[in-house]
Amino acid sequence: MVSVPSVKLNSGKSIPVIGLGVWETAQDVAGTIVSKALDVGYRHVDSAACYYNEQEVCEGIASWLKKNPSAKREEIFYTTKIWDPEHGYEKTKKAIEESLEKAKSIDYIDLILVHSPQSDDERRHGTWIALQEAVDSGKVKSIGVSNYGVKHLKELLAYPDLKYRPTINQIELHPWLARPDLVEFCQKERIEIEAYSPLAHGQRVNDPKLDYFAKKYNKTNAQILIAWSLARGFIVLPKTATESRLLPNLQSIDVKLDDEDVKTLNSWDEHLVTGWDPLDYPLDSEKKA
Template sequence: MSIGSISYTLNNGLTIPKIGLGIYKTPPNVAAGIVYSALVTGYRHVDSAEYYENEEDACEGISKWIALDPANNKREDIFYTTKVWDDYHGYEATKKAIEGSLKKAEKIGYIDLILLHSPSSDYEKRHGSWMAFQEFVASGKVKSIGVSNYGIKHLEELLAYPDLKIPPAINQIEVHPWLMRSELCAYCKSKGIMVEAYSPLAKARKFGDPALVALAEKHGKGQGQILIAWSLAKGYIVLPKTVTESRLLPNLDVFEIKLTEEDLALLEKPNEYFTTGWDPTTYPLDSEK
């Protein structure tokens, strides 16, 4: 068993590897190679998006890995995620977007997880998108569905849909010790929604933080490895991104790091709000506009 296949069980009974390779802003001509190298290294989880413009390349990397050793490298051992961008919210637009993503994934057959990339539209469009999501699960072409960048109010809205059949399995959000989102993460847990952490290394902008440096020295690991271990300690799926092959294994070699309660208390900054990019979790509902 690959170390990268160590997994959580989602609310639909399917499993997802605890660590995935994020490929945001990974150029198409680089994505296939880094995905292939990641799978050879031991990763079993790849996170793409329509907006990243590298879905087909990610699937090419997966296909190449399967072809390397078809007897042992199985499609069902890989967890592939993509996302529907904000421009394609709404029932018909989302159906068309998912069909496009499935076409790019032809070489691997199906999509394990598809997310609504953010809540940035309106009630009617978000609702229509979710209805389309549910239909694709029923078709078997998509195994799991979820959201990204949803705040509590957006999740409450979704869970109250009168025709909800499938609740979200995942909410993918930026989260790290300087953006803990404790209330949101607790809400997700209370509803059986897994938190998936993107930008878990805070894009290295907090490297050099005295507490982080101290914990890296204490555990004999890199600062990035400590931050990945923090996400795992909190029970989150974690998506470290790299285009550097030499960082692939270190980002996976974190499961033996056991952060103590004292370690967590030293590292965590619950009162900070340090985003490294956008924050659609604050996007207003229709009633707030």
């Protein structure tokens, strides 16, 4: 079984540096793939309300813990997210309650993220207040954001009632989408970066330029891409619902890229967005301009 190290968040909680993403993982297979992932060494699973598999993912974790009584709930890190239509204080409070109900089999949620900034200034603020209250309740351990640009983070960090800083910003990252300015800002503010779609949705996984590195390190192209995120200091979320890919993705932890190779991969940046890109979503002041 592969052992994955963790990093400490600004909340004081620790998060494994490789997690299993379950976007588009069907409800009828989510629990099984999560259990299989835990078997091979994953201790971090990333879901969201709009993935419609929160309950199945949590039940997969609970089932695995029951089958492995020596393992502890505290060893597993579970993330979910608040979808944009649920922004605003009251709506977010209800959404948190619904996510906690779906997670009752594992007792609490390790991390809740604001899924994107796509609402408005007032509702984003209300959402953060509700998330802070959830942390105070003890049922949510850490809070953060996803798909936030620098301007959205600056807005959040300037809230007059800010009690808990965002622990994480989860964004699409890979060598063709390096986002250097945003990465630098997050690192300066002690906000950990989580890289989703580290394989660029498969669009460049067969790029011949990757073959050189795969041969040099005797690894697959996918493992090189995951290793790049790790070398950059990111937490990385390779998504798969295919059991045979679980272990190889996790074994990327053993790939130690040379500094020069990391620089070469960095140089491929062309701002290739392969999913969605709400990082430039306008603030209210920009909408009125």
